[in-house]
Amino acid sequence: MSSVFIVGAAGNIGRRLVERLANRGHEPRALHRKPEQADTLKDLGATPVAGDLTALDAPALAQLMAGSKAVVFTAGAGGAGMDVTNAIDGRGLETTVDAAQLAGIKRFLLVSAFPDAGRGKTPSEGFENYMAVKKRADVYLVDTDLDWVIVRPGTLSDEPGTGHVRADVAIPYGNVPRDDVAAFLAEVIDQPTVNRIIIELTEGETPIANAVDRLQRG
Numbered sequence: 750m751s752s753v754f755i756v757g758a759a760g761n762i763g764r765r766l767v768e769r770l771a772n773r774g775h776e777p778r779a780l781h782r783k784p785e786q787a788d789t790l791k792d793l794g795a796t797p798v799a800g801d802l803t804a805l806d807a808p809a810l811a812q813l814m815a816g817s818k819a820v821v822f823t824a825g826a827g828g829a830g831m832d833v834t835n836a837i838d839g840r841g842l843e844t845t846v847d848a849a850q851l852a853g854i855k856r857f858l859l860v861s862a863f864p865d866a867g868r869g870k871t872p873s874e875g876f877e878n879y880m881a882v883k884k885r886a887d888v889y890l891v892d893t894d895l896d897w898v899i900v901r902p903g904t905l906s907d908e909p910g911t912g913h914v915r916a917d918v919a920i921p922y923g924n925v926p927r928d929d930v931a932a933f934l935a936e937v938i939d940q941p942t943v944n945r946i947i948i949e950l951t952e953g954e955t956p957i958a959n960a961v962d963r964l965q966r967g
């Protein structure tokens with residue numbers, strides 16, 4: 750059992766991840782910014798931790814995450830505009846990475862974006878900015894000596910999970926249910942020898958535990 754600090758815990762992937770981790774015997778600690786989210790997160794098995802990513806600096810966030818064994822960043826602006834994307838997916842990720850380092854937490858999972866998203870369409874300015882910010886966030890994390898894993902899901906859906914995915918360092922673009930993204934992240938937490946790897950993730954045929962297992966190092 751270990752304590753996992755989740756940034757974006759009240760979100761659509763975050764809530765599913767909280768529940769999965771609690772069911773697997775971990776202690777999810779759920780950063781959320783709205784007071785009314787605390788009860789839902791508690792009901793899902795988390796310890797709610799109130800805090801707004803835009804109002805926290807790295808030392809303050811490090812204090813909130815102290816003692817956790819891993820950090821998962823699955824926060825996002827959710828289409829709220831370029832300034833919010835820059836603040837959450839961009840600077841928010843950097844603050845969280847800095848905080849993990851200050852708190853001495855090595856394991857860091859980041860939910861990023863699939864590089865083929867939007868291919869074949871003329872991207873809006875906002876989408877272009879989103880993809881650029883996501884890529885810079887990946888670079889920021891990769892440049893640390895943290896024990897990181899970057900997961901790049903395809904287009905997210907709210908379809909029920911199948912427990913099966915396709916996951917590798919390069920795969921064709923596709924959709925993936927948020928349920929399966931959360932299950933995949935929980936499995937990565939439980940397989941610590943999967944590290945320093947960027948993983949593309951879509952729906953597929955491989956049971957999630959096997960899909961993670963074949964990405965182990967060594």
Ligand SMILES: NC(=O)c1ccc[n+]([C@@H]2O[C@H](COP(=O)([O-])OP(=O)(O)OC[C@H]3O[C@@H](n4cnc5c(N)ncnc54)[C@H](OP(=O)(O)O)[C@@H]3O)[C@@H](O)[C@H]2O)c1
Nearest residue numbers: 757759760761762782801802803824825827861902904905
């Ligand atoms: N949509 C796609 O197809 C797609 C594909 C690939 C990757 N992604 C990425 O997947 C990730 C999660 O997706 P999702 O569907 O779970 O998104 P979501 O439901 O919008 O969840 C994002 C969470 O981030 C939180 N957040 C935003 N600003 C915050 C702040 N200032 N302080 C603390 N928390 C804050 C939100 O809080 P509130 O609950 O308070 O709003 C929300 O809970 C995002 O990073 C997204 O970029 C999405």
